[in-house]
Amino acid sequence: MSRIDGSASQSEAIHILGGGAIGAPFSVFLSRAGTQVRLVRTSRGDFHPRSDEITVDTPFERVSATVETVSVASLPARIGLVVVACKAYANPSLAKVLRSRVVKGPIILLQNGLGVEKPFIEAGFPSVQRAVVYATSQAKGQDRFSFRMIRESPLGIVAGSERALLASVATLSTPFMPFRSEPDITPEVWRKTIINSVFNSICTIMEEDNGLFCRNVAAREVAEAVVGECVRLAAVRGVTLAEEEIMDSILSISGRSTQLISTLQDVRAGRPTEMRFLNEELARLAGCNPRVDMKATSLLAKLVEAKVGERSSVD
Numbered sequence: 464m465s466r467i468d469g470s471a472s473q474s475e476a477i478h479i480l481g482g483g484a485i486g487a488p489f490s491v492f493l494s495r496a497g498t499q500v501r502l503v504r505t506s507r508g509d510f511h512p513r514s515d516e517i518t519v520d521t522p523f524e525r526v527s528a529t530v531e532t533v534s535v536a537s538l539p540a541r542i543g544l545v546v547v548a549c550k551a552y553a554n555p556s557l558a559k560v561l562r563s564r565v566v567k568g569p570i571i572l573l574q575n576g577l578g579v580e581k582p583f584i585e586a587g588f589p590s591v592q593r594a595v596v597y598a599t600s601q602a603k604g605q606d607r608f609s610f611r612m613i614r615e616s617p618l619g620i621v622a623g624s625e626r627a628l629l630a631s632v633a634t635l636s637t638p639f640m641p642f643r644s645e646p647d648i649t650p651e652v653w654r655k656t657i658i659n660s661v662f663n664s665i666c667t668i669m670e671e672d673n674g675l676f677c678r679n680v681a682a683r684e685v686a687e688a689v690v691g692e693c694v695r696l697a698a699v700r701g702v703t704l705a706e707e708e709i710m711d712s713i714l715s716i717s718g719r720s721t722q723l724i725s726t727l728q729d730v731r732a733g734r735p736t737e738m739r740f741l742n743e744e745l746a747r748l749a750g751c752n753p754r755v756d757m758k759a760t761s762l763l764a765k766l767v768e769a770k771v772g773e774r775s776s777v778d
């Protein structure tokens with residue numbers, strides 16, 4: 464059963480779109496909490512639904528669950544709550560697929576970056592929420608992941624009701640990945656986008672793990688330059704953030720994560736990156752009126768692009 468305000472009923476399966484480093488562990492955490500989950504492999508063609516045992520190593524314990532895994536083609540005609548955990552460049556095609564179904568529950572995005580919700584808003588979905596995920600996760604093999612929660616992830620409304628938001632927080636929170644309702648998600652999205660613009664570009668260019676900023680003063684100085692530029696851009700756009708607080712978050716994440724940032728993994732695997740939602744989007748906004756100087760942020764995007772180009776000319 465679904466309700467009129469876009470909150471999903473407890474009896475409906477949650478569909479998690481994207482079975483990668485975030486989506487697969489999330490499906491395990493929810494399954495372990497007794498929630499019915501279906502993991503949807505968004506990059507895969509049609510295949511028969513199957514049940515996979517997925518294992519997640521957290522710093523405290525190893526958790527496993529058998530999760531029903533389906534392809535996009537197997538999405539039912541009526542769907543309740545949808546979690547989007549694939550790479551953000553897949554959103555336009557997913558919004559199109561969801562448009563061909565009746566989506567009763569909210570669509571909840573777990574992705575990094577600015578503007579990732581646009582395809583779902585433009586497609587007219589009435590209930591869209593965004594989480595800003597404070598966790599690091601990496602695939603360690605077939606159906607095996609290493610996941611570390613950093614802190615509670617804020618979840619807020621892009622479109623829809625507060626009642627639906629509170630229901631989502633209650634449904635999705637587990638001790639492994641807790642959420643909290645956030646009345647104004649925009650500053651949270653900017654804060655995390657700035658953090659990602661630092662990690663995803665600098666760690667990728669240097670081919671270093673997330674711990675880089677705690678051990679390398681020069682990398683930290685470049686991070687400070689990016690944060691300074693981005694905070695000035697945010698201010699011009701009406702979002703007030705504090706440079707020091709963002710640098711503290713970067714150093715706190717860096718001190719607790721030795722994982723490889725997804726952009727570096729993507730470049731190495733010859734996959735597209737999400738830079739268009741991070742440094743590139745910030746640089747694009749900085750070029751609009753009123754203009755803001757974003758040299759460091761945009762040059763880092765160019766270096767990642769250069770690295771992608773180098774890789775593809777070698778392969």
Ligand SMILES: NC(=O)C1=CN([C@@H]2O[C@H](COP(=O)(O)OP(=O)(O)OC[C@H]3O[C@@H](n4cnc5c(N)ncnc54)[C@H](OP(=O)(O)O)[C@@H]3O)[C@@H](O)[C@H]2O)C=CC1
Binds near residue numbers: 505507548553725737
């Ligand atoms: N990893 C992390 O620590 C964190 C990641 N995030 C964000 O979470 C989101 C998911 O990242 P993560 O799980 O790490 O990524 P992964 O690379 O591990 O997984 C990528 C997912 O995107 C899907 N995908 C990739 N390319 C396409 C495509 N062309 N069309 C459709 N689907 C595609 C894959 O499909 P399939 O299901 O078929 O494999 C897979 O589910 C990203 O937006 C990322 O920024 C946020 C915080 C932390």
Ligand SMILES: CC(C)(CO)C(=O)C(=O)O
Binds near residue numbers: 598659662673
């Ligand atoms: C900033 C960081 C490393 C942690 O949340 C992240 O978002 C990611 O791994 O994609």
